[in-house]
Amino acid sequence: MNRLAGIILAVVGLIVAVLSVAKVVPGLGSTGGGLIFLGLLVLGLSFVKKPDAENAERMSTASTIVNIFFSPGETFQNLRRHPRWLVAAIVIALCSAVFTNLFLYRLTPERVTNFAIDKTLEMPIMNDEARKQVEAGRADAIEANKNPVLKTGQAVSTFVWNVVRYTLYALIFFLFALAMGGKINFWQGFSVAVYAALPPAVIHSVLSSIILFLKDPVDIHPILGQGNLVQDNLSFLFSPSTSPALYAFAAHFSLLWFYWVWLIATGLKNAGEKISGSIAWTIAIALFLVLLVFGVAFSYLFAGFIS
Numbered sequence: 001m002n003r004l005a006g007i008i009l010a011v012v013g014l015i016v017a018v019l020s021v022a023k024v025v026p027g028l029g030s031t032g033g034g035l036i037f038l039g040l041l042v043l044g045l046s047f048v049k050k051p052d053a054e055n056a057e058r059m060s061t062a063s064t065i066v067n068i069f070f071s072p073g074e075t076f077q078n079l080r081r082h083p084r085w086l087v088a089a090i091v092i093a094l095c096s097a098v099f100t101n102l103f104l105y106r107l108t109p110e111r112v113t114n115f116a117i118d119k120t121l122e123m124p125i126m127n128d129e130a131r132k133q134v135e136a137g138r139a140d141a142i143e144a145n146k147n148p149v150l151k152t153g154q155a156v157s158t159f160v161w162n163v164v165r166y167t168l169y170a171l172i173f174f175l176f177a178l179a180m181g182g183k184i185n186f187w188q189g190f191s192v193a194v195y196a197a198l199p200p201a202v203i204h205s206v207l208s209s210i211i212l213f214l215k216d217p218v219d220i221h222p223i224l225g226q227g228n229l230v231q232d233n234l235s236f237l238f239s240p241s242t243s244p245a246l247y248a249f250a251a252h253f254s255l256l257w258f259y260w261v262w263l264i265a266t267g268l269k270n271a272g273e274k275i276s277g278s279i280a281w282t283i284a285i286a287l288f289l290v291l292l293v294f295g296v297a298f299s300y301l302f303a304g305f306i307s
Contacts (some may be wrong), residue, residue, distance in 0.1 A: 003042075003043055006043030006044075007039065008044060009039030010035070010039025010040055010043070012035055012039075013034065013036035015032070016032035016153075017029055017036065020223075021296050025149065026149065027144055028149070031154075034157045034161075035156065035160065038160045038163060045167070049187050050187050051083065051185040053164075057077070059075065061087050064084075065087065065088060065091065067201060068195050069089075072263055072267070073269075073270050075195065076192065078085045079188065079272045080272070083187040083191040084191060085193075085195070088161060088194045092162060092197055092201045092202075093155060093158055093162060095201050096158050096201070098205060099208055099209055101151060102212055102213075103212060107217050107220060107225070111217075111222055112145065112226075113138070116141075119223075146157055150272065152230040167190065170189035170193050173192060173283060175188075176286065177283065181274065181279070182274060183272060183275070184272030188272060191267075191271060192264065196264045199263065200259055200263075201261065203259075204228065204230060206227040207229070207230045208228065211229040211230065212229060215229070230254075232255040232256055234253045234254075235250045244299045245296050245300045247299065249296050252288075259273065261287075261288050262284075264284035265277070265281045266280070268283055
């Protein structure tokens with residue numbers, strides 16, 4: 001990563017945060033903080049050594065994005081020699097932003113926001129004073145979901161969170177591979193994390209957007225619908241209102257989740273060194289199980305939001 005880019009991101013984040021605190025552009029404090037954190041992360045990762053460049057031909061970025069759908073093994077082999085990630089990460093964030101905005105348009109900001117606030121007010125940890133504060137911010141929350149500037153800030157925050165997530169995945173790949181006798185450079189692992197996420201993200205966004213306009217908005221859950229409208233999993237076996245943990249558990253057993261796990265395993269095998277198929281699959285399945293546990297725990301703690 002470029003150190004100058006990290007400094008620029010941190011400075012831009014600081015400016016956005018100051019403008020938000022000064023009420024010049026209110027509501028962008030978290031976006032500014034996210035950009036500052038991203039800038040510092042980019043600056044820190046710029047000191048991580050990249051793998052030695054090889055003389056093999058470098059696949060163009062456009063070809064990489066297309067070929068990851070049709071020839072992932074070849075694509076990851078090229079990423080091993082020439083790791084990169086930025087454009088693919090931007091595409092993923094754009095897919096998320098487009099679907100989120102279509103979702104708000106279809107269900108209306110009022111319905112989505114009011115549902116989330118009502119569920120927040122029902123939480124047992126909320127005291128009377130907290131409920132008054134949440135209720136007082138209802139109108140502002142609805143307006144925030146209509147404001148294009150704030151929605152842009154939310155998209156930027158999503159991108160920041162994605163980069164942090166990819167960084168954690170890359171560290172997991174590096175450490176697991178090292179512990180199991182394999183070898184993968186951090187940037188090779190980072191490329192695997194990003195490009196393995198690209199096809200499922202694009203497919204999910206396209207299919208969910210189509211279903212969004214085919215279904216009656218009344219039949220779409222204001223919270224669960226934002227996560228996935230594609231019924232490719234086993235969640236239909238359980239009711240989210242009576243068995244939220246089991247519902248979340250079954251939701252992870254989906255075609256897109258399995259596709260992502262397969263892409264992770266394929267990526268590790270082809271982008272790393274001395275990583276056999278068994279090692280690659282062990283790492284991919286272990287990551288899946290960790291995310292499964294977190295997903296079930298989250299649904300158990302915040303069951304009201306998916307009921």
